[in-house]
Amino acid sequence: MFGYYCRQQTPLLLAATVGATPNSLDILQMFINADPEYPVDAADCNGNTLFLLAYMNGNAELCKSALRCGVCLAVTNNYGISVFSYETPTKQLLFSLLGELFNTFYR
Numbered sequence: 001m002f003g004y005y006c007r008q009q010t011p012l013l014l015a016a017t018v019g020a021t022p023n024s025l026d027i028l029q030m031f032i033n034a035d036p037e038y039p040v041d042a043a044d045c046n047g048n049t050l051f052l053l054a055y056m057n058g059n060a061e062l063c064k065s066a067l068r069c070g071v072c073l074a075v076t077n078n079y080g081i082s083v084f085s086y087e088t089p090t091k092q093l094l095f096s097l098l099g100e101l102f103n104t105f106y107r
Contacts, residue, residue: 008044016053016062024054024062032069040069047077055083060093064100073101 012031015024028050031038043049051071054062067073076082083094 008042010042012040012050013042013044013048013053016050016059017057018059021059024059025065028062028065028069040066041071041075043075043077046079047075049075049077051075052077052081052083052086055093055097056081056086058088058093060096063093063097067097067101067104073097 011027015021015027018024028040032040041049041051048056049071051063051066051073052075054066074082074084076085083097088094
């Protein structure tokens with residue numbers, strides 16, 4: 001339904017690069033509502049996914065929403081970067097996301 005833009009970046013991937021904004025959640029919800037089978041886990045030409053870009057930009061709410069859509073937490077981009085190897089000031093976001101996953105599957 002929705003096409004890819006230059007460098008295989010979808011509006012979802014672009015929204016994930018902006019950091020924590022309410023609009024990014026709205027954009028994700030719009031895509032899911034329009035097409036429940038939309039490939040939320042699609043990667044750009046560098047192997048970056050919505051989840052990885054949101055994580056790298058500190059957008060915790062978009063990360064959590066993406067996980068609820070079933071994206072892969074352990075994706076690694078073409079440069080070997082994943083949520084487990086990406087340098088952040090603290091690992092609090094990662095631990096929060098892992099806790100969310102645990103609660104999703106074991107509650």
